[in-house]
Amino acid sequence: MKRLLLVLLWLVPVAVLHAQIKYPVAKRENVVDDYNGVKVEDPYRWLEDDNSEETRAWAKEENKLTFDYLSKISFRDKIKKRVEEMWNYPKYGAPFRKGNFYYFTKNEGLQNQAVWYRQKGVTGQPEVFIDPNKLSDDGTVSLGGVNFSLNGKYVAYTLQKSGSDWQEGHVMDVAAKKLLSDKLGWLKFTGFSWKGDEGFYYSRYPEPKEGEALKGKNIGQQAYYHRLGTPQSEDKLIHEDKEHPQRFANVSLTEDERFLILNTSEGTSGGEVWFWDIKDPLQKNFSLLVPGFSTEPHVVDNAGDKLLVQTNDGAPNYKLVLVDPKNPGKENWKTIIPEQKEVLQGVGTGGGYLFASYLKDASTKVYQYGYDGKLVREIKLPGIGTAFGFGTERQYNEFFYTFTSFNYPPTIFKYDIKTGQSTLFRKTEVKFRPEDYDVAQVFVPGKDGTKVPVFLTFRKGLVLNGNNPTLMYGYGGFNAATTPAFNPSVIFFLEQGGLYASVCMRGGSEYGEEWHKSGMLDKKQNVFDDFISAAEWLINNKYTNSGKLAIQGASNGGLLIGACMTQRPELFKVAIPQVGVMDMLRYHKFTIGYAWAVEYGSSDNPDQFKYLYKYSPLQNLKPGVKYPATLVTTADHDDRVVPAHSFKFAATLQADNSGDNPTLIRIETKAGHGGGMPTSKRMELATDIWSFVMYNLGMNFREPQNSPEKKPMKAF
Structure with missing residues (x-):
């Protein structure tokens, strides 16, 4: 009786807090679009104008409501303190x-x-x-790409302000650590490829119209050469495509500076490769190497007068081929590393060798090859996890790589290219005991029988009583793999008794291009079905129940959460869609959104409209439905997935939700899609998310137990 009374006393404040929510009034306007006879209402279209006083006033009221709600959660300050403690390690x-x-x-x-x-x-x-911390008082200026000149005399780097994708280029004298006068503007999705110490190649966009920088369509990317010490206005135009202004264009030099490589693409999938042999006096411009845009070609390096190309042409799991630029037809390709059972993620170079990174069930495996394709050895890794950084310059015989997993903090190893020996170089000192946590991989049958990998991380001793608070995370798209990685924020949830489930759905690159294709365009519903199947499996196998289940995803993962919570609202208790693509009918009209049409399709296409309309989160919210407790997150400088997606979704959700679950939106200021976000803002966001999740899952804050220091890891 005493236990029941305590539970009831705890529930009362929750009910009271939820009952007190009064959402800001968002006017509905009579805006209707006609898609080939299908009338679609868009009453909150006015929220797309994030510069208007009306939109700013609405956002300010929404933020006030959200932070007032979060501030009333009794253990929020304890979460904040603990999150900061767990984040505080080198x-x-x-x-x-x-x-x-x-x-x-x-x-x-x-x-x-x-x-x-x-x-x-x-x-x-x-x-x-x-030290980028000295560039702003609040840490909202971050360092982007960093590229050194051939001999290391100069370094070119980009600065990113308030999380926007727009970047500004600068050049520094390395010896003197002195900034030069060179300054380049309107950079986005580019690096710097140096030619000697004299200058570099890069890409830029035309300057946007006033007021359009954060939402206007980005078209007309051009490639330039910048000579050190000259103004950007004098840069030499290397490539532009006026007939196809939506194509991307990036240029880079091979390590020996012989070949200038031009990569063009029409979106996030599919590419075309051109080359310019600079040492050939007869070649005056780019020549086609690999035609597009149905495959994913990537030049890894050159071997003398030929080029090494990673491709999925006729090899869904990718292979490495040698291409003669003078006879580039596929019939003349020589296979160096043939397609394997596992998917080839990338090939690095260094010390005269190739380093091929593969995924086996979403975990990294790495092999060292000669340039002739002869296998030298497998590079042994500590276990199931993610490893990266395999490569260096040709002249060096060592490099450093990083390995991480859910319960394995990022650890740096030194690799001897000649002997194949990996030795521990630097371990991360985190005050937690990885041996207290288990990581398991299960394969869940999807709706159509497809086996879907799911990583489960939890504190040892977890009881399968069907009542464990659980957070599911997913992405599922754009040929991007969801692989094991350490996250101090996740460790906090595990410490609180939570179970973390990371789902590797179709649409990613876990099993090659076929896996990707089975989760894109008209097959996108497979992604949502995979995630829902994983949720049902967790419930059926007594890990959790729908009242203890939270789901989270960002960007394309935000779309995932929006789709799943609208399709199966009863299956989840809490939903956290972050910077999500919520309006699938209009996403292509903002900034770089058009580039995703190869992945999603476009509402401008009548056939593609049908399936987009069927799952688009915004259009599938329905009045009278009880939706999960939802915290939508976005940021005012997000020019990747513009805030309008989250604004319109939140306004509609608040109007349609029939239950008493809170539906809030958190709008970060001076931040973007996530890149470059300062640590202070990351911790604040984590605090607010965990406060919302734990409160609505009925969890109480657990004081952390003192754990003894870890024993040093051994080299292997």
Whole structure:
């Protein structure tokens, strides 16, 4: 009786808090679009104008409501304190060698941005090279791409402000650590490819119209050459395609600077490759190497006068071929690394060898090959997890790579190319015991029988009583794999007794191009079905129940959450769609959205409209339905997936939801799609999400138990 009374007393504040919610009034306008005879209402179209006073006033009221709600959660301050404690550990990036220095990044723990360091020799004394924390008081200026000139004399890098995809380019004299006068604007989706120490190739967009920088359509990307010490206005145009202004264009040089490679694409899938042999005096422009746009070609390097190309042409799991630029037809290709059972994720180079990274059931495996395709060895890794960083310059015989998993903090290993020996270089000092947690991989039967991999991470001793608080995460799209990785925020949830389930759905790259294709365009519903099947499996196998189940995803993963919560609202208790693509009928009208049409389809196409309309989260919210407790998150400078998606979805959800579950939206300021977000904002967001999730799952805050220090890891 006493236990029942305590439960009832705890439930009362929840009911009261939910009952007190009064949502801001969002006017409905008579806006109707006609899609080949199908009338679709869009009453909150006015929220697409994020510069209007009316939209800003609505967003301000919504934020006030959300933060008032979160502030009333009694254990929110305890969550905030614990999240900060778990985040506060040194985080290192793997070092790499350039010229006389080794460069690496380090965040002391709670610094807003990682600092770039350099040192002479592996055991040298580090010195600060670039500290982006000094570029703004609030940490909202971040460092983007960093590219060194051939001999390491100069470095070109980009700065990103408030999380926007727009970047600004700068050049520094490495020895003096002095900023030069070179400044480049309107950069997006580009790096810098140096030619000697004299200049570099890059891509840019035309300057947007006033007020359109964060939402206007980005078209007309051009490739340029910039000579050091000259203004951007004098840069030499290398490539533009006026007939196809929506195509992307990026240029890069092979390591020996012989071949200039032009990659063009019409979206996030499919590409075309052109080359320019700079050492050939007869070649005056680009020539076609691999025609597009039905495959995914990528030039890895050159082997003398020929090019190594990774491709999925006739090989859904990818292969590596040698292409003669003078006779580039497929009939002349020579296979160097044939297609394998596992999917080839990428090929790095270094020390005169190739390093092929594969995925086996969403876990990394790496093999070292000669340039002739002869297998040298498998590089042994600590276990199931994700590894990256396999490669260096031809002249070096060592490199550093990183390995991580759900319960394995990012750990850096030094690899000797000649001997194949990996040795521990730097382990991450986190105050938690990985041996207290289990990671299991299960294969869930999907709706059509397809086996869907799911990683489960939980504290040892988990009881299968059907009542464990559970968070499911997923992405499922754009040929991107969901692989194991350490996240201190997730460890917090595990510490609180939660179960974390990471679902590897179709649409990703876990099993090659066929896996990707089975979750795109008219087969996108497979992705949602896979996620729903995983949820049902967790419930049927007594891991959790629908009242204890939360779901989370961001960007394309936000679309996933929006679709699943509208298709099966009764299956989930809490939904966290972050920066999601919620309006599938209009996504292609903003910034870079048109590039996703190869993945999603477009409402401009009558046949594609039908399936988009069927699952688009915004259009599938219905009045009178009890939806899960929902916290939508977005940011005011998100120019990847513009805030309008989340704005319209939240306004509609608040109007349609019939239950007493809260439906809130959290709008971050001076932030974008997620890239470059300062640590302070990341921790605040994590605090708010966990507060919302735990409160609505009926969880109480658990004080952490003191854990002894970890024993040092051994080399392998």
